[in-house]
Amino acid sequence: MRGKKLRTSEWFPWILVYVFVVAAPVLVMLIGPRPEGRPFLRDFSVAMAFCAMSIVGLQFVLTARIPSLKRPFGSDVVYYFHHRISVVAAGLVLLHLIVLAVDDASTWSLLAFWSAPVRARFAFASLLCLLALVLVSVFRKKLRVEYITWRITHGLLAMGAVAFAMTHMQLVGIYLSLPWKRVLWAAYAAVWIGALAYARVIRPIAMKLRPYEIASITEERGSAWSLRLAPLGHAGARFAPGQFAWITVGRSPFADLEHPFSYSSSAADPGSPVFTIKATGDFTNRIADLDVGIRVYVDGPFGAFSLDRRPAAEEFVFIAGGIGITPMMSMLRTMRDRRDTRRCTLIYAARSLEEMTFREELEGIGEDLNLRLHLVPTVADDEWKGPHGRIGPEILSEILPPSCKEGACEIYLCGPPPMMDAIEALLVRLGVPVQQIHTERFNLA
Numbered sequence: 001m002r003g004k005k006l007r008t009s010e011w012f013p014w015i016l017v018y019v020f021v022v023a024a025p026v027l028v029m030l031i032g033p034r035p036e037g038r039p040f041l042r043d044f045s046v047a048m049a050f051c052a053m054s055i056v057g058l059q060f061v062l063t064a065r066i067p068s069l070k071r072p073f074g075s076d077v078v079y080y081f082h083h084r085i086s087v088v089a090a091g092l093v094l095l096h097l098i099v100l101a102v103d104d105a106s107t108w109s110l111l112a113f114w115s116a117p118v119r120a121r122f123a124f125a126s127l128l129c130l131l132a133l134v135l136v137s138v139f140r141k142k143l144r145v146e147y148i149t150w151r152i153t154h155g156l157l158a159m160g161a162v163a164f165a166m167t168h169m170q171l172v173g174i175y176l177s178l179p180w181k182r183v184l185w186a187a188y189a190a191v192w193i194g195a196l197a198y199a200r201v202i203r204p205i206a207m208k209l210r211p212y213e214i215a216s217i218t219e220e221r222g223s224a225w226s227l228r229l230a231p232l233g234h235a236g237a238r239f240a241p242g243q244f245a246w247i248t249v250g251r252s253p254f255a256d257l258e259h260p261f262s263y264s265s266s267a268a269d270p271g272s273p274v275f276t277i278k279a280t281g282d283f284t285n286r287i288a289d290l291d292v293g294i295r296v297y298v299d300g301p302f303g304a305f306s307l308d309r310r311p312a313a314e315e316f317v318f319i320a321g322g323i324g325i326t327p328m329m330s331m332l333r334t335m336r337d338r339r340d341t342r343r344c345t346l347i348y349a350a351r352s353l354e355e356m357t358f359r360e361e362l363e364g365i366g367e368d369l370n371l372r373l374h375l376v377p378t379v380a381d382d383e384w385k386g387p388h389g390r391i392g393p394e395i396l397s398e399i400l401p402p403s404c405k406e407g408a409c410e411i412y413l414c415g416p417p418p419m420m421d422a423i424e425a426l427l428v429r430l431g432v433p434v435q436q437i438h439t440e441r442f443n444l445a
C-alpha cells in the first residue's frame, strides 16, 4: 500500500471550519437586539469570552482522535495546537475580565466569591478550572504530577471550565435573549458532548469488538521488549509504516489506561502487528513480566509520520535516537517486504552499540534494501571505526546525502526531545528545506 500525497484541499477546509466555528458566536452576538447604551468595551469583552468558550469546547473535538481530522495534520501537530490554543483561550478569558474591569472598576468586586452574585461565581469557578488546567499541564513534570493523575484531572477540569462557563452565560442571559441564539450554543454543546462520547464510549466499544492477544514477547537490545499481537476473530488493522496506536494491555478499553506506541513491524503484515517498548516508567517497566495470551486492545493507527505520505520521494534519510528507532524499523521492514529499492540512509544514535535495539537486523537488512547504515554510539571503544559521540554538524554534514540540500530527499527524525531539537536546527542550518523534515515526538503530553 502506498499512501496518497497530501493535498491542500485535505487540510485547508479544516482550518476554515475551525476559524468559522470559533468566530461564529461573535457574529451571531452582533445580530438582533442588544441592550441600549451598552458600552463597546463590554461587547468587546464578551466577544473574547465567546471565542474562548468555542476554543475550549473544540478541544474535546481535537482530542477525540477523529481519524479524518487527524489524518491531514498528524497527531503531534494536533496535540501541539491543542496545547498552544488552550493558553490563548485562558488569555482571552483573563482579558474578558480585565476589559470588563477597565469599563467598570467595580467588576473586581465580583472576584469576592461568597459575596458575588451567583452568575459571577460560576464565571469565577470556570476561570479557576481553566487556569488550573493550563498551569498544571504546562508545569506537570516540574510539579511531579503523575501522568495518569494529570490525565484524569485534566478531563475533569476541562468539563468543569465549560459547564461553569455555560451556566454563567445562561445566567447573564443578555446575549442569549433570542431562542435561535440559545439553539446555536445548545448545538455547540451537543457537538462537544458528542466528541466526548465518541472518545470515551464509541471508540472503546469499537476496540472491545476487535480484541488482540499477546502472541509473543521478545527481549531486544536497549531494555526493550517486542510485543507481537494476534488479532482475535478479525484480520487486524491496516496501518502505514511509521504510524502509532494507543494500546491497552490487560484492562478494559473503557478504563482509559492506554499508552501510545509506534508499530515496529512491517505494514505488509497487518495481521501480526508488533510494538517494541522500552522500559522507562510505571507501565513500560511491567512489559517484561507480561504473559503470552493476555488481552490487548488497539486504537489506531494514527499519525502522519510515514514514508507513505511522500510516494514520489526518491530518497529517504531516517535519523533515530534510542527507542525512536521503532517507526524507522517499521518503514525499513515495509520497504523490504514491498521490494522498494529507493535509496535510503539510516543514522541511528544510542548510548552504546550494545543498547542499539534491532542492531543485528539492521546490519543485515541492507542486503534487501538500497540502504546506507550509520550507527553512531555516544560512547565506543577503540575498535569502533565508525562515527561516535553526539550527532553534530561534522557527523551530519559528512553523512547527509547531497540530495537533501537540493530538496530531493525526505528526512524522518525521531528520538529524545533534546536530540530532536538539536538535529532539526542543524538540518535547517545545513540548508535542508524545512518541509522535508518530518518528526515524531514520543511526548504528546
Ligand SMILES: Cc1cc2nc3c(=O)[nH]c(=O)nc-3n(C[C@H](O)[C@H](O)[C@H](O)COP(=O)(O)OP(=O)(O)OC[C@H]3O[C@@H](n4cnc5c(N)ncnc54)[C@H](O)[C@@H]3O)c2cc1C
Pocket (backbone or CB within 6 Å): 147, 244, 257, 258, 259, 260, 261, 262, 263, 275, 276, 277, 278, 279, 280, 281, 282, 283, 284, 285, 323, 326, 327, 440, 441, 442, 443, 444, 445
Ligand atoms: C506517538 C508516540 C509513539 C511512541 N512510540 C513508542 C515506541 O514505539 N516505543 C516506546 O518504548 N515508547 C514509545 N512512546 C513513548 C511511550 O508512550 C511512553 O514511554 C509510555 O507511555 C510511558 O509510560 P510509563 O507509564 O511507562 O511511563 P511514566 O514514567 O509513567 O511516564 C513517562 C512519560 O511518558 C508519557 N506518558 C505516560 N503515560 C502515557 C500515556 N498513557 N499516554 C501518553 N503519554 C504517556 C508522559 O509524558 C510521562 O511523563 C511513544 C509515544 C508517542 C507519543
